[in-house]
Each structure stands twice: as C-alpha cells, then as structure tokens.
Amino acid sequence: MLQLLTWRARLVFWSGFAVIAGFLFLPLAWMGLTAIKPEGEVFVRIPTLWPHASTLANFSSLWSRGELIEQLKNSLITAGGGAILTVVLATYAAYSFAKFRYRGRKPLMFLMLSAQMFPFAMMLISLYPILQWAGVLNTRLGLVVAYIILALPSGTYMLYSYFVNIPTEIIEAARADGAGELYILHRIVLPLAMPALVTVGLYSFMWAWNDLLFSLTLITDPQLRTVGPGLLLSYVGESKSDWGGAMAASIVSSLPVVVGFAFLQRFFIQGLTAGAVKS
Template sequence: MTTTLDTPVLAGEEREARPRRRSPLDRERPAVRVAAWVTIIVFGGFALLPVYWMLATALTPDGKVFAYPPALFPADVTFEHFASLAGNSQLFDYLVNSAIVSGVTAVLSVIVSAYMAYSFSKYRYRGRRSLMYLVLSSQMFPQALLLVTLYAVFDAYDLLNTYTALVLSFTTFTLPLCVWMLKGFFDTIPDSLIEAARIDGASQLRIIHSVIVPLSVPGLVAAGLFAFVRGWNDFIFALTLAGPDKQTLPPGLANTYLGEAQTAWPELMAASLVVSLPVVIAFIALQRFLVGGITAGAVKG
C-alpha cells in the first residue's frame, strides 16, 4: 500500500526558484536617490556658500579683500580680525543686550501665546475663528509701517531707549506665529485627558500647568526658539527704539564697522560669525524639540 504526500516545501521552493519581476519602482530607485542627493547638494551649497564666503573674507588680510579676480580660497590666512574682537568691549555690551532682550522676548511670547493657543484649541465660543484670523492677519502688515506709531506710543510713556520697548515690540510680532504653532500642537492632545483631569477635580489652571504644559514641551521650545531668533536678528526696531546703551547686535555691528567713507568688511564678517554661534548652538541643542514642535500640528492624532 502506497501513499502520496504533498510537500508544500517543494511548492515553496518552486515559487522561490521563479525569477522575481522587477517593479517600475525598483527600476526608478537609483534615479530617485541620485536626484535626491543632487537636490540636497545644490540647496546645501546655496545655503552654505554665504557662510563660507564670510569665513573666507574674515581670514583674508585687509590688503587682499578687494583683489580681482576674487579668490575662492584665500592664499594668505590671518586670524587678526578674530583676535581684534577680544579687545572690543562694546561688542560684548551689544551681545549682553541681545541676550537679555531675546531671552525675555522668548519667555514672554511663550507664556502669552500658550494661553491664547489653548483658548483657541480647547474652547468653543462665539467669534473664536474670527479672532484667530484677526491674530494671524497682523502678520500681513509691514513691521516698518508700524514703527512710527510704536515710536510715538513709547515716547509718550517714556519707554524709549529701554529694554521694555524692545521686548514689547518684538513680542508683538512674534505672538501670531507662536499662537498658531502652539494651537496646532494643542489640537493633537486628546480632550479625554482634560476631561479625566476635570473629573479628578483639577481646576483649569491646574490642567494647563500639570497636564498640557508637560505634554507640550516640544511645541513650547519651538515657539520660544522662534521668538528668540526674532529678537536676536531684528535690526530696524533695535536701531530706532533703543539708544547706544541698549542697542542689540545687528545695529551695533552696523554702527561699529560700517562707515560713510570706509567699511571694515573682514572685521564685520568675523564679528558676524562669532555672534551667530549662540543661535547655532541653540538650534543644534534643541533641534529634536524644534522638529517635533513644528511637525506635531501637521497631523492630528
């Protein structure tokens, strides 16, 4: 008596022996990778070329800065322009002013925008959507257009040439984007967490401080970093509203190295590179919070 047994292993081996047909996606993958790397290199070079040119200018001796044709790589390298920054005490004063104004602006913007964004995200009341778009529409006006009005208001309250004038003006223009950034982040937080906290007897402020804020650290860091960079890079308001003692780095560098008859380009490039390091270090240290805070509001959970 003989029996026959079907062996599925052989069938599987026959299937494996068959040549796998390549899909159009497989044939396109090498081309897609090459195109992606070319795009990254082109945009990376476009973004980093000005930084490299600043570094090359800062390392070039004064007599060869305006040589023609310009050299892509400086033949003679000098560090005297960076060394001269150490003896410039006024530059350190500008740096301290920028740190104070930018830091206070970041903290104030995060606090105010967090409460506003929570209201827009978790409350439903008449006029909420109109108020949201009204806050966003303030970004449509050129900031220089409002400078005359702000100058008159600060002059009437004797706030010119003070840190308060700079912090209030910077915070005014950073709030709209910070509010919308945090609203998108708060929208991803389930309402069930808030309801559970209410059932446990938590007040509204306790819910915000003990439930919402710990879950929103990436969004708060992203908003704070945006506000900090806004205060660090501003030129026109710091030049107009602050006197020589309270000026920040952008107008301070312009007043120090830019002149009517001559401009010290190597020293200006060296100083610009040095004062950019705090912002670069902040971005590197907080990049994971920054990416999470910006992208969290893009997809609702």
C-alpha cells in the same frame, strides 16, 4: 531598465542636492574665509577663495574694541526676554482658543493672526508713537514689547495647532477629579506640549536675535544697541568698511543661535510638524 532609471534618479537627486547645498553654504564658507583674511586680501580686484596668509587678527580685535560684548548682552536680554514672555502669553491665548468655547473666540483668533498680514515697517510706524507715549522708547523694555507684538500671533497659532490635538478626555478626566484649570494647564498639558513650547521660544528668540529694523529704529543709545545695528554701525561705513572684522563679528554673534538650535532641533522639528496631522 529599472537599474538605469534608478541610476539616473540618483544622479538627478545628488546633482540637485549639490546645487542647493552650494547655494546655502557657499555664503557661510565665504564669510568664514573672509574672517581669517588680512585686510590686504579682502580689498583686491580679483578676490581669492582661500587666504594666502591666514590671520586671527579680526577675531582678536573683537574683544579689544569691547563693543561686541555689550551688544551680545543687550541681544541676550531683549531676545531672551521677548522669547520667554511670548511663550507665556501665547500659551494662555492658544490654550483658551483650543480648549474653551465662548462667544467671539474664532473672530478674536483671526484678528490676532491678521497682524501677520501687515508689513513690519507699517507696524513699526504704529508702534513707535505708542512706545514713545508709554515712555519706553530707547529702552530694552520697549524693544522687548516690540518683539512680543511681532512674534505673539505666529507663536499663538503654533501652540493652538498643538493644543487642539491633545485629547480632551485627559482634561475632562482631570476636571472630574477636581483639578483646577491652571493645575490642568501647568501640570498636565504643558509637559505634553514641551516640543511646541520650545519651538515657539526658539522661533521668537531667533527672530529677535536677527532683527535689524526694529532695534535700529527703537534704540538710539549706543550702550543699548543689539547685535544687528551694532555690526552695521561699527563695521560698515560710507568711506571705509571693515569686512574682515564684520565677518568675524558675525560668526561670533551667530554662535548663541547655532548652539541653541543644535541642542533643541529635535523639539523644534516635533513642534513644527505636530499640528500637521490631526489625531
């Protein structure tokens, strides 16, 4: 009887796993196969899964057009800059909330986290005139500021969950030895919190890299466009859409995030789960 239940449980498990895996990976497989299809096989009444005549013309055309390289550079600058500054600011804010006691500490933290309750479109409406007043609208700096504002609350809470579990005795011992607060943070706390720092940085980078709403609204100069608006405006139009080229460009533009996550996934998982269990 036990063996029968085990067999049925395995069947249910693997069936559910196959359904979920198909739901997640079928769009990726379709994107990859569409990227190697000629245009004649993309626009057919009954599309086929596997191309009859595979081609790499969609990939080779990416470099001849030259737009994608500039868009990748802009995305690396804005997403990378936003991620680095988010980690720096979130580190100081989270350490202050976790290890210092002062009046208004919790209300201030809850006020910062409350920014996540508002829709991004509403925040964009408030952010647009501020960037316009500051003279950084339609610049990379303005887009970096927007990414910091959006990622800072969640990044601060992630680091707060990690810092609060670091034993206070370590910090008190360093203070007793005469170490300053900045020395304690930079030389003692941050090496222990490296998984959380990587998590916040990778989260901020991925969010900014995949952004479309803010980059499409705040950047109008074609030379400053990032990957999201660049793919939309370059390959998708009202009268004609180059789906093969769009899929090829999507694969190439996703490689930086995929490669980064592949190398840093161990730290990413540790950082996400560190605050779940209090020591």
